[in-house]
Amino acid sequence: MMRKRALLGAASSLIPIPGVDLLTDITLMLNLIGEINQRFGLSEAQIENYSKTRKVLAYKLLVTGGGMLASRLGMTSLVVGVLRIAGGRLLAMEASRLVPIAGQIVAAAIGYWAMTSLVSRHIEACVQVSARLRETPAA
Numbered sequence: 001m002m003r004k005r006a007l008l009g010a011a012s013s014l015i016p017i018p019g020v021d022l023l024t025d026i027t028l029m030l031n032l033i034g035e036i037n038q039r040f041g042l043s044e045a046q047i048e049n050y051s052k053t054r055k056v057l058a059y060k061l062l063v064t065g066g067g068m069l070a071s072r073l074g075m076t077s078l079v080v081g082v083l084r085i086a087g088g089r090l091l092a093m094e095a096s097r098l099v100p101i102a103g104q105i106v107a108a109a110i111g112y113w114a115m116t117s118l119v120s121r122h123i124e125a126c127v128q129v130s131a132r133l134r135e136t137p138a139a
């Protein structure tokens with residue numbers, strides 16, 4: 001799932017219009033993060049169905065986990081977090097596009113690497129949060 005989306009984002013780097021690849025990467029990443037949260041039982045709707053104890057713990061873990069885990073804080077915060085984490089990589093990706101063909105290939109490689117590394121970190125954080133939630137009694 002992650003690699004397929006990263007390849008799609010990398011392919012968008014081959015479109016010679018500045019900003020298209022960046023918008024595509026962010027959109028793909030946000031959708032993927034939502035799907036990952038859903039699979040780990042960490043979407044907002046799923047958390048609302050938890051017991052009071054687990055719900056409080058879940059929100060605490062999500063907020064202290066920071067970055068992309070804090071989806072409860074809103075999509076704007078999530079986009080800002082993604083840009084803060086991957087800002088340098090994305091800037092290098094856009095700058096490399098100024099060199100025809102070779103620059104687009106470099107931009108595609110950077111985009112693929114940035115997306116896979118950010119999403120991998122998010123998955124690791126989700127694993128930790130869901131493990132902590134499983135340790136908590138349901139009552």
